[in-house]
Amino acid sequence: MYSAGVNAAERLIESTRDLLWERGYVGTSPKAIQQRAGSGQGSMYHHFSGKQELALTAIRRTAEEMRARAEEQFSGPGTPIERITAYLRRERDVLKGCPIGRLTQDPDVMADPLLRAPVDETLGWLRGRLAGIVAETGTKLDPQAVAATIVATLQGGYVLARAAGSPAPFDQAVSGLLSLLTD
Amino acid sequence: MYSAGVNAAERLIESTRDLLWERGYVGTSPKAIQQRAGSGQGSMYHHFSGKQELALTAIRRTAEEMRARAEEQFSGPGTPIERITAYLRRERDVLKGCPIGRLTQDPDVMADPLLRAPVDETLGWLRGRLAGIVAETGTKLDPQAVAATIVATLQGGYVLARAAGSPAPFDQAVSGLLSLLTD
Numbered sequence: 092m093y094s095a096g097v098n099a100a101e102r103l104i105e106s107t108r109d110l111l112w113e114r115g116y117v118g119t120s121p122k123a124i125q126q127r128a129g130s131g132q133g134s135m136y137h138h139f140s141g142k143q144e145l146a147l148t149a150i151r152r153t154a155e156e157m158r159a160r161a162e163e164q165f166s167g168p169g170t171p172i173e174r175i176t177a178y179l180r181r182e183r184d185v186l187k188g189c190p191i192g193r194l195t196q197d198p199d200v201m202a203d204p205l206l207r208a209p210v211d212e213t214l215g216w217l218r219g220r221l222a223g224i225v226a227e228t229g230t231k232l233d234p235q236a237v238a239a240t241i242v243a244t245l246q247g248g249y250v251l252a253r254a255a256g257s258p259a260p261f262d263q264a265v266s267g268l269l270s271l272l273t274d
Numbered sequence: 275m276y277s278a279g280v281n282a283a284e285r286l287i288e289s290t291r292d293l294l295w296e297r298g299y300v301g302t303s304p305k306a307i308q309q310r311a312g313s314g315q316g317s318m319y320h321h322f323s324g325k326q327e328l329a330l331t332a333i334r335r336t337a338e339e340m341r342a343r344a345e346e347q348f349s350g351p352g353t354p355i356e357r358i359t360a361y362l363r364r365e366r367d368v369l370k371g372c373p374i375g376r377l378t379q380d381p382d383v384m385a386d387p388l389l390r391a392p393v394d395e396t397l398g399w400l401r402g403r404l405a406g407i408v409a410e411t412g413t414k415l416d417p418q419a420v421a422a423t424i425v426a427t428l429q430g431g432y433v434l435a436r437a438a439g440s441p442a443p444f445d446q447a448v449s450g451l452l453s454l455l456t457d
Contacts, residue, residue, distance in 0.1 A: 114381055117301040188379065195436035196371065196379035198297055207439065214437045232453045239434060239443050240450030246433040247426030253378035254397045256390065260422050267423030270415045271454040 100138040102128040107149040112190045116146055116197045116206070147206060153190045154213040165220055171227040172273060175241065178221075179265045185258040188249040218242050237272075244268045283321040285311040290325075290332040295373045299329055299380045299389070330389060336373045337396040348403055354410040355456060358424065361404075362448045368441040371432040401425050420455075427451045 106127035110119040121142045125135050139145045164178035191213050200206045221238035230237070244264050251260035289310035293302040304325045308318050322328045347361035374396050383389045405421035413420070427447050434443035 115298075115300065115379065117298065118381060192430075192433045192437075193379050195433045196298065196376050198301060201436055201439075207437070211437045211439070214434055214443075218434070218443070232457065233450065236446045236450030236453060238450070239431075239446035240427055240454065243428075243430030243434055243443075243447035243451075244423055244426045245430060247375075247428060247430030248422075250375045250378045250429040250433075251397055251401070251422060251426055253384055254375075254390070254394045256384075256394070260397075260401070260426075263419045263422035264426035265423075267416065267419030267421070268426075268454075270419060271423065271451075271457075274415065274454075274457065 099128070099130050099134050103130060103135055103138060103145060104148050104152065107145045108153055108190075111146060111149055111153075111194070112187060116142075116194065116200045119146075143203065143206065146200075147209070150191070150194065150206065150209045154209045157189075157191055157213060158216060161217060161220070165224060171224045174224055175221070175272065176269060179241070179245065179269065183261075185249060185252045185261045186256070188253060189246060192246045192249065214242060241268065282311070282313050282317050286313060286318055286321060286328060287331050287335065290328045291336055291373075294329060294332055294336075294377070295370060299325075299377065299383045302329075326386070326389065329383075330392070333374070333377065333389065333392045337392045340372075340374055340396060341399060344400060344403070348407060354407045357407055358404070358455065359452060362424070362428065362452065366444075368432060368435045368444045369439070371436055372429060375429045375432065397425060424451065 103124060106124050107119070110123055110127060114123070119142070121132070121135065124142070124145065125132060128135075135145070139148070160181075161178060164174055164181060167174055167177060169177065191210055194200045194206075194210050200210065218235070218238045221241050222234040225232075225234040225237045225241075244267075248261035248264040251264060252258050254260075286307060289307050290302070293306055293310060297306070302325070304315070304318065307325070307328065308315060311318075318328070322331070343364075344361060347357055347364060350357055350360060352360065374393055377383045377389075377393050383393065401418070401421045404424050405417040408415075408417040408420045408424075427450075431444035431447040434447060435441050437443075
């Protein structure tokens with residue numbers, strides 16, 4: 092019984108993560124989550140107070156994974172510029188976009204301080220971590236500003252790729268940034 | 275009669291533009307458009323075949339305005355870098371984001387080639403226009419790539435600002451980009 096309950100909760104969280112990425116929060120109904128998870132309304136409201144709590148759990152888990160994956164490159168081998176390059180060039184599902192960044196376009200996530208918090212924290216952490224690595228390069232430019240440009244280029248690169256229906260503009264934006272950073 | 279019809283169609287288009295920006299395409303129902311426009315279902319379907327045609331008209335109009343506004347800075351006075359700076363620094367409703375770029379996060383817009391086309395064309399035009407201005411600077415870097423970085427920084431700057439609930443990270447990303455461009 093315990094294990095079945097854990098599995099049901101787990102399926103609900105993972106289904107919410109998928110749907111948030113595919114349809115956004117506005118586009119995801121409690122019913123769609125239940126259908127994707129193959130569980131009933133009773134099970135969902137037994138484990139979670141509702142769509143908001145499920146989404147918060149899903150967003151936090153996605154944010155944790157995103158940090159862990161970024162940290163692999165940030166604390167990997169190489170010079171600061173090599174680590175930034177490894178982070179920018181690592182394999183990504185470009186056309187799906189960033190599962191955290193995309194939430195900023197979701198009006199109901201932005202209007203809910205509880206749901207916006209993990210989005211803000213994650214992108215803030217990313218900027219802070221990159222600012223530290225940029226500072227290591229010994230540049231005379233403002234590391235905070237350059238770090239914001241790096242994160243913005245990634246997030247905006249996804250926007251350009253989705254508009255074009257091709258990862259090419261994302262790759263171009265990253266190439267342009269790296270050429271400016273190493274110029 | 276004619277004028278009343280034009281006004282009704284006009285109100286429907288403007289209401290759709292507002293709602294697309296506020297709620298996105300997925301989050302905007304035909305009923306919400308009718309309510310915002312103060313018109314009935316009959317009037318909407320007299321003037322437009324449905325939500326898709328209305329959204330297409332609304333997106334095209336927003337795209338035209340965006341191009342015209344960008345062109346003011348692109349063909350304005352000053353050196354290429356001064357014109358790029360004027361474009362990046364001009365007043366924007368940063369927390370509302372880009373009315374065209376935001377549509378790339380809307381699953382139903384991206385799934386519809388007709389609705390995606392003006393989004394793709396507008397961002398493609400912007401990149402092409404900026405590549406020409408970057409080339410004018412005589413840089414040895416690839417103008418297409420640097421132009422993609424500029425547009426991505428803007429689009430991603432909106433993402434960072436919305437996440438933070440403040441325009442500050444947008445301004446930082448633009449400052450970082452300008453420092454890299456003029457370094």
